[in-house]
Amino acid sequence: MSNIKKIFTDGLFDKNPILVQLLGTCATLAVTTSVSNGLAMGLSTTAVLIFSNVFISLLRKFIPGEVRIASYVVVISGFVTAIELLIKAFLPEINKSQGVFIPLIVVNCIILSRAESFASKNSVLYSALDGVSMGAGFTLALVIVSAIREIIGSGTFLGMRILPDSYEPALIFIMSAGAFFTLAFVVAGMNKILSAIKKKSQKEGK
Amino acid sequence: MKEILLIAFAAIITENFIFSRFLGICPFLGVSEKPSTAAGMGFAVMFVMTVSSALTWLVYEFILVPSGLEYIKTIAFILIIAALVQIIEMFLKKFVPALYQALGIYLPLITTNCAVLGAALLNIQNGFNFIESVVFGLSAAIGFTVALLIFAGVRERLRFATPPAAFKGIPILLVSAGLIAMAFSGFAGISL
Numbered sequence: 343m344s345n346i347k348k349i350f351t352d353g354l355f356d357k358n359p360i361l362v363q364l365l366g367t368c369a370t371l372a373v374t375t376s377v378s379n380g381l382a383m384g385l386s387t388t389a390v391l392i393f394s395n396v397f398i399s400l401l402r403k404f405i406p407g408e409v410r411i412a413s414y415v416v417v418i419s420g421f422v423t424a425i426e427l428l429i430k431a432f433l434p435e436i437n438k439s440q441g442v443f444i445p446l447i448v449v450n451c452i453i454l455s456r457a458e459s460f461a462s463k464n465s466v467l468y469s470a471l472d473g474v475s476m477g478a479g480f481t482l483a484l485v486i487v488s489a490i491r492e493i494i495g496s497g498t499f500l501g502m503r504i505l506p507d508s509y510e511p512a513l514i515f516i517m518s519a520g521a522f523f524t525l526a527f528v529v530a531g532m533n534k535i536l537s538a539i540k541k542k543s544q545k546e547g548k
Numbered sequence: 549m550k551e552i553l554l555i556a557f558a559a560i561i562t563e564n565f566i567f568s569r570f571l572g573i574c575p576f577l578g579v580s581e582k583p584s585t586a587a588g589m590g591f592a593v594m595f596v597m598t599v600s601s602a603l604t605w606l607v608y609e610f611i612l613v614p615s616g617l618e619y620i621k622t623i624a625f626i627l628i629i630a631a632l633v634q635i636i637e638m639f640l641k642k643f644v645p646a647l648y649q650a651l652g653i654y655l656p657l658i659t660t661n662c663a664v665l666g667a668a669l670l671n672i673q674n675g676f677n678f679i680e681s682v683v684f685g686l687s688a689a690i691g692f693t694v695a696l697l698i699f700a701g702v703r704e705r706l707r708f709a710t711p712p713a714a715f716k717g718i719p720i721l722l723v724s725a726g727l728i729a730m731a732f733s734g735f736a737g738i739s740l
Contacts, residue, residue: 372570419623449662522726530719
């Protein structure tokens with residue numbers, strides 16, 4: 343039971359893929375111009391992550407060590423293609439707004455890193471849970487970054503105007519420079535929280 | 549000729565892979581410690597991206613399209629890139645050991661560089677012909693190298709900076725990258 347709890351605190355907080363491990367920064371910076379874009383990217387990556395974790399965990403005893411990375415990449419790109427086709431068929435608008443970044447989930451380091459460091463060593467159930475938790479952590483971080491950018495940069499949240507009309511949107515937050523600044527501040531905030539927790543636990547330890 | 553120049557100019561300056569398309573951020577943050585390593589990575593990427601743009605275009609046009617398999621392009625491209633990197637590595641090791649010494653450690657990293665796969669996919673998405681694809685791959689890589697070199701220069705200075713504790717490490721790098729991106733966005737209005 344404590345294992346399962348650890349899987350979830352790791353994914354959402356302690357080892358959050360974006361805020362702590364800084365994996366998958368390309369997608370984070372590129373698609374967070376609005377909350378709906380960030381959410382779409384987060385959910386599609388989560389779906390790929392769960393499927394690839396389960397599949398790689400099932401095959402972990404059959405894949406020879408020397409070619410494991412190549413095999414993982416084939417499994418991952420298969421699922422990415424499936425998700426891409428589904429999105430194209432049922433959610434054409436999202437396909438348009440995400441552009442080339444849906445197929446680029448293949449080279450998102452989060453997925454390969456979970457395959458290598460978790461799914462190849464753990465049972466199917468744990469790997470599936472790890473996929474859910476890492477995916478949730480990724481989605482959460484994307485939503486935080488994109489909410490900041492959308493609220494400040496266009497005064498809206500999920501497309502609805504929430505700031506008064508007199509507010510002049512700071513366009514820089516929608517532009518590329520704003521992506522770097524927002525992520526910098528979010529990661530710095532996370533560093534602050536983590537170091538505060540560390541200090542507290544050290545004090546209690548004494 | 550004008551189209552070719554336009555593609556090159558856009559890929560290097562106005563739609564720089566790092567600062568406006570956000571492709572290849574991991575190596576951008578990872579190997580920009582010193583200008584010399586940045587240049588090494590830059591040249592390795594230039595080499596791989598030009599060859600892979602040509603190869604993926606040929607495979608797509610002459611194998612995938614005739615057999616109606618366009619939808620597996622992502623899988624096909626990532627395998628081509630991985631195999632290509634491996635072949636280049638073996639070739640350099642055997643025939644140009646000096647170059648292998650210089651680029652060797654960067655080559656395996658390139659497989660997971662999303663700029664390389666990104667360029668291959670963008671070539672198809674934009675409907676480029678063969679020459680345009682090769683030019684796009686090369687100039688996108690030049691843009692990547694320029695960004696890497698500028699950032700490596702900035703990082704040399706950053707070593708002596710004293711940011712707040714929470715900003716140490718990655719956050720201060722992101723802030724600096726954002727400032728350079730701001731400078732690059734000044735080019736956005738230019739059209740030839």
